[in-house]
Amino acid sequence: SQQGEEDPQALSIQEGENATMNCSYKTSINNLQWYRQNSGRGLVHLILIRSNEREKHSGRLRVTLDTSKKSSSLLITASRAADTASYFCATVPYGGATNKLIFGTGTLLAVQP
Amino acid sequence: DAGITQSPRHKVTETGTPVTLRCHQTENHRYMYWYRQDPGHGLRLIHYSYGVKDTDKGEVSDGYSVSRSKTEDFLLTLESATSSQTSVYFCATTTGNQETQYFGPGTRLLVL
Numbered sequence: 001s002q003q004g005e006e007d008p009q010a011l012s013i014q015e016g017e018n019a020t021m022n023c024s025y026k027t028s029i030n031n032l033q034w035y036r037q038n039s040g041r042g043l044v045h046l047i048l049i050r051s052n053e054r055e056k057h058s059g060r061l062r063v064t065l066d067t068s069k070k071s072s073s074l075l076i077t078a079s080r081a082a083d084t085a086s087y088f089c090a091t092v093p094y095g096g097a098t099n100k101l102i103f104g105t106g107t108l109l110a111v112q113p
Numbered sequence: 114d115a116g117i118t119q120s121p122r123h124k125v126t127e128t129g130t131p132v133t134l135r136c137h138q139t140e141n142h143r144y145m146y147w148y149r150q151d152p153g154h155g156l157r158l159i160h161y162s163y164g165v166k167d168t169d170k171g172e173v174s175d176g177y178s179v180s181r182s183k184t185e186d187f188l189l190t191l192e193s194a195t196s197s198q199t200s201v202y203f204c205a206t207t208t209g210n211q212e213t214q215y216f217g218p219g220t221r222l223l224v225l
Contacts, residue, residue: 031212042117042203042216043156088155092212099144099163099207100171101214103156 006089006107014112019076021107023089024069030092032065033101034074037086046074046087051094081113116140117217119204125223132191134220136204138184144207145187146171146214147179149200156203162187194224 007022023032031050035043049056049065049072056063062075076083086108090101116139126132136145144163148156148171158171160179168179176198178190191198204217 033213040219042218043205043214045213045215048212090156099212100158100161102158103148105153105155 006087006104008107009105010108010110012110012112013079015079015081017079019079019083019109019111021074021087021109023072023074023104025072025089025091025104026070028067028070028094030094032063032072032092033090034061034063034072035088035090035103037088037106039085043088076109079109079111081111083109084111085109117204117206117215119202119217119220121220122218123221125225126194127225128195129193132194132222132224134189134202134204134222136187136189136217138187138204138206140206140208140215141184142206142208142215143184145181146205146207147177147187147189148203148205149173149198150203150219151200159189159202194222196224198222199224 005024013019029051031048033048034046036046037043047058047063049063060077065072086106088103088106090103118137120135146161147159150156157173159173159177160171162168162181180188202220205214207214
């Protein structure tokens, strides 16, 4: 069963603009993670935010978590063509084994040069 | 790809034939996972291992078996491949904190 649902499914922006994608999930979580997947490649971990955190930054990435709404957002600032990829959220359900992630269906981001 | 390799990278096979995919890691990570990725479904966990000879089922384990005889190798076997198992298969491992996962490059499997 899918825990996370990303929105939008696809996003096209110009280089230099900000990109925002959202993730909603169904059950309480221990943490939420964002991954990037370039075409034809494996997933790469971007950032992890725990259930007791509300915001986290890493370089041009900003992640927020609203546990009351069961949602998270990933903001990529000053986007570059190299940011073109699919982005997935993944959750570790509360009380579940911390080694098992449940992935959403992803947002496909296209950054036009 | 954090020292994770998958073989083969591409395979075409026929319905009813057995297929084994291999995941090899050089990081000495305890946990290893097999996922499949299909359009509209994201990644779904097939099986995972929490140590040598210790494995458990994931969300979509029917039709798949796994084995782990060494820390570095995790094998996924399709006993009798079906067209519904056409997919991209990813192996992943975790570090000691068991939270961040590191993924291999994937194996693209086509079952005709």
